Amino acid sequence: MKNVAIIHEWLTTYAGSERVVEQMLHEYPKADLFAVADILPDDEREFLxxxxxxxxxIQKLPFLKKLLRHYLPLMPMAVEQWDLSGYDVVLSSNHAVAKGVICGPDQLHVSYVHTPIRYAWDFQAQYLRESNLTWGIRSMVTRAMLHYIRLWDKVSSSRVDAYVANSHFIARRIQKCYGREATVIHPPVDVDAFEPTYEKEDYYIAASRLVPYKRVDLVVEAFRLMPHRKLVVVGDGPMFKSLKANCPPNVELLGYLQHDRMSKLMQNAKAFVFAAEEDFGITPVEAQACATPVIAYGRGGSLETVIDGVTGCFFAEQTPQSIAAAVDTFESQAGQFDLPQIRRHAEGFRPERFRKELSDFIEAEWAKFDGHRRHQPHCDNSANGSQSADSPSQSPVIIGDPLGMTVS
Structure with missing residues (x-):
């Protein structure tokens, strides 16, 4: 294995999927990096x-920072334009279009999937509802665009030789959407960036981007039902103003904080409250790295990062009442949690573990791929039944091709 290309969707901020790419670049320091567009701020480029x-x-299209997501319909065509013929291994980091790159038969394509594109598959109804696109001309146009993206996403799924999922939850979504098996390798978490604290203060914390699917609004409403308990919310986003305008007195919204302040709050909190149905969920692992228990929605990636009754507890429904009941349960059991054990559990998600598991997987896939490639029988035109020079060529028809196109 000589040359590696790493494909990422778009570079806009240093967040969860970019931390995965960072570790890929550590493992393959000579790899070239490809991205649909790069608008990373200068102070977040170090990981490159x-x-x-x-x-x-797409990098040259107007108003890129403002309109990047609106260029999504052009992205399938964009990723298909790269010439990747000089690489032995193509490693894509995919949550939208990266896996759709075109590779040759002698190239191994491994795709690390954060999620199949959510808003084109099972999250479409939620996306349309939250975007106020359930009715009207704009809704019809958006639905048509998502239909096109979904068809392309399914077709391009066959271009991948081996899938890696960031959780068993996502592996099931890959099976459902693409009909393909995936090996699970949990993403890296920089647990060493968080110091454990074993003396907790009397408040709870929620930390995430303030966007609808994170369901921080439900956590705030849950604490409205518990005025004797304090909640601190860290994060910024489109929902900040609406949450701030209707915030109960026992909930403090702090907006975006630098890492040091945020980690300090997470270290000292009694528990971290997490209401999203995440693909994996790095922040709950970071909380556990602080030896802070997690109260989480019992679906999605949280089932793979939180151990019920050991490192936290679950609630069954995304409602304020269910969250409040889980906090009550936690309060009755708080003294039973072994905080050093919570920290030890988080250490199982270290970046070193991710790099080893990923490189071992790629090496094994390359060995199978290269061995199969080397032992392919060569075509022998002199064999019995071969076509003579005088006989007409018979090109196989592509089954299902509406234009009746053929290949020679």
Missing amino acids: QGRTPHTTF
Whole structure:
């Protein structure tokens, strides 16, 4: 294995999927990096390790920072334009279109999937509802665009030789959407960036981007039902103003905080409250790295990062009442949690573990792929039944091709 290309969707901020790419770049320091567009701020570029990503024509489109997501319909075509023929292994980091790159038969394509594109598959109804696109012309246009994206996403899924999922939850979604098996390798979490604290203060914490699917609004409403308990919310986003305008007195919204302040609050909190149905969920692991128990919605990736009754507890429904009941249950059991054990559990998600599991998987896939490639029988035109030079060529028809196109 000589040359590796790493494909990422778009570079806008240093967040969860970018931390995965960071570790890929550590493991393959000579790899080239490709991205649909690169608008990373200068103070967040360190993880690229000096690389300038190869981008697409979307990089040159107007008002890129403001309209990047609106260019999504162009992205399938954009990723198909890269010439990746010089690489032995293509490693894509996919949550939208990265896995759709075109590779040759002698190239191994491994796709690390954060999620199949949510808003084109099972989250479509929620996306349309939260975007006020359930009715009207704009709704019809958006539905048509998502239909096109979904068809392309399904077709391009066959271009991948081996899938890796960031959780068993996502592996099931890959099976449902693409009909493909996936090996699970949990993403890396920088647990060493968080110091454990074993003396807790009397408040709870929620921390995430304030967007609808994170369901921080439900956590705030749950604490409205518990005026004797304090909640601190860290994060910024489109919902900040509406939450601030209707915030109960026992809930404090702090907005975006630098890492040091946020981690300090997480270290000292009695518990971390997490209401989203996440693909994996890095923040609950970071909370556990602080030796802070997690009260989480019992679906999605949380089932793989939180151990019920050991490192936290679950609630069954995304409602304020269910969250409040889980907090009551936690309060009655708080003294039973072994805080050092919570920290030890988080250490199982270290970046070193991720890099080893990923590189071992790729090496094994490459060995199978290369061995199969080397032992392919060569075509022998002199064999019995071969076509003579005088006989007409018979090109096989592509089954299901509406245009009746053929290949020679």
